[in-house]
Amino acid sequence: MRVESFWHGARGVLRTQAFRIVLIYVFVFAISATVLVGFTYWNTERALDAQTDEIIEAEIVGLTEQYQRMGVRGLADVIASRSMQRGAGSLYLLADNLGRVIAGNLDEWPQSVTRDGSFIEFDYQRRVQGDLVSRRARGKAFSLIGGEFGLLVARDVYERHLTRQLFTTTLPWSVGMMLLFGLIGGALISRNMLRRLDSINRTSAEIVAGDFSRRVPVTGTDDEFDELAENLNHMLDRTERLMKGMREVADSVAHDLRTPLNRLRNRLEEMQRRLDPQSAYADDIESTIAETDRLIATFNALLLIAEADSGAARGAMTAIDLSAVVADVAELYAPLAEEKGIALVVRPAGVATIEGNRSLISQALANLIDNAIKYLPEGGRVEVGVGETPAGVDLMVADSGPGIPEEDRARVLERFVRLESSRNSPGTGLGLSLVAAVVRLHEARLTLADNAPGLKATISFPRPMLRPQKRSE
């Protein structure tokens, strides 16, 4: 569990923009540092080599003079005397073509050295306090008198050699360590950023899910994240105030219209009670009451749509089984359908859980079935079904009725729109608008399609876990 959550966290860190930026920065830094250090070293070494070579060239010039003046013997003397000078760091060797040492401070002719007059580096043995030590030297060797003798002039570069060895083994390690520290630093920075972003994301998801009282936490460090959080919170305060204001308006509109409507209906009923049933006005009052009730029904439907749209009903969302909702509503309408000679068929389905408001979904479904039955001729067929899809759960109501022409399908979802063909049927003209509002409340999708013949209305609910929710830590 812990390991899993660690990997989950690590993957989260790797995906962040901050980590990517740090990664790129670390690589660029490592490469430029390597180039810089390498170039400096290479230049230093070159300068040191040039210095060594200069000394050797000068020695050679001196020795050449001696050789020209006094021949091989004279040269051997000079070499012998120069070899005696301790600590000068120069190495000499005069040998014959069999490799026998004639003069100099090297014990034998180094194997790798050829007498072609070019600068080379070679290893030689030297006795230091009785021990034989292998050391590194740089120098030049020539042939004298047509190859009969060989002269080697060199300088010990053991110190420089050690430095170079140290450098070439240390540099990769340093670069590796730099990368490692860079990555750790990057991970820490992005984890920190991720944590802050996470809290913002979580709060946003909770607000989308309906809890508008949530605010993004401010850490008090006064950094740019705090600034972002404060701005977001400020925006949320404003939106909440606006939403609250809208709800208050809806509430006071409800209250201020219901009170006079209530008095109106009360008075009509009082008149009806006091009137002699045989009176000529009895019918008028009855139809006036019926008209008032239609007004009230329309008003209630509008209010309910406004409420569904304001998100006030989001608090009442629970896990519900759509199949059970369908079975219940279909059962309510079954006798009505049968009486009208219409087959109301429920396609069997298993448990299909969504998150929703049972009452509003039932009402939306009732409106769809009611509409279908209302416009179907005798012998028609209404089919209701629930189906799991990859994206969630579909609720479908299909009928064999006259259908809705394609160009009118979007329009019928608007408030009060009634098609010419149905203008004389009873109803508020808000049935489908309420369906659309319920669909919006549930973040679902409503599609009206041709059932060939008839209308097929499908509400596609998102799967509960697909709804924005808390990120698992």
Add this chain to the structure above:
Amino acid sequence: MRILVVEDDLEAQRYLVNGLKEAGHVVDDAADGDIGLTLALSRPYDVAIIDRMLPKLDGLHVVAEMREHGNNMPVLFLSALSEVDDRVKGLKAGGDDYLTKPYAFVELLARIDALMRRRSPSSVKTKLSVGDLELDLLTRTATRNAQAIDLQPREFRLLEYLMRHAGQVVTRTMLLESVWEYHFDPQTNVIDVHISRLRAKIDKGFEVPLLQTVRGAGYMIRAR
């Protein structure tokens, strides 16, 4: 029956009081929450009708206070607020029923009758009977004149509700709320069709019809 009406809209209050008196009840009235609570706590009423929004003390608080004082008289809330979670709030605060304004007076009367009936202690019954119609709540069977009647589960619940309120008017909305647990108004009157089916099962072939339609109000089951 003694009824307490707490309503701040005086016109609506006058109408309510008159209507209830005409129906044969004894009515006290109050125009704000304070007086309403004092009356509710000091006098025995069979039922209280309380507006949701009241001056001085809100209707929800009146009922909450009553319940806190151990007073469990049935309460019907009247509300002019928008519906969705208001009903839940009202019932949570201790209300027994909830009616949105504007309402039909017959609806109100039927509901307070039902509320008063609920108080009677004989609610733990295993058998209900109206005339020669019997409903066994344990075996879930119905018989009339010793003749078994085959009922669907929902028809059984419908008949049970009607028989529990035998002799009282039961409105369509009450049936929809209690038997189907829906709090909305279906555009077509689907309840009527359910009732006529039930009627065909329990009354067809018998001399005395038990299930009657009360014009402009709803239905009633009773033995003549």
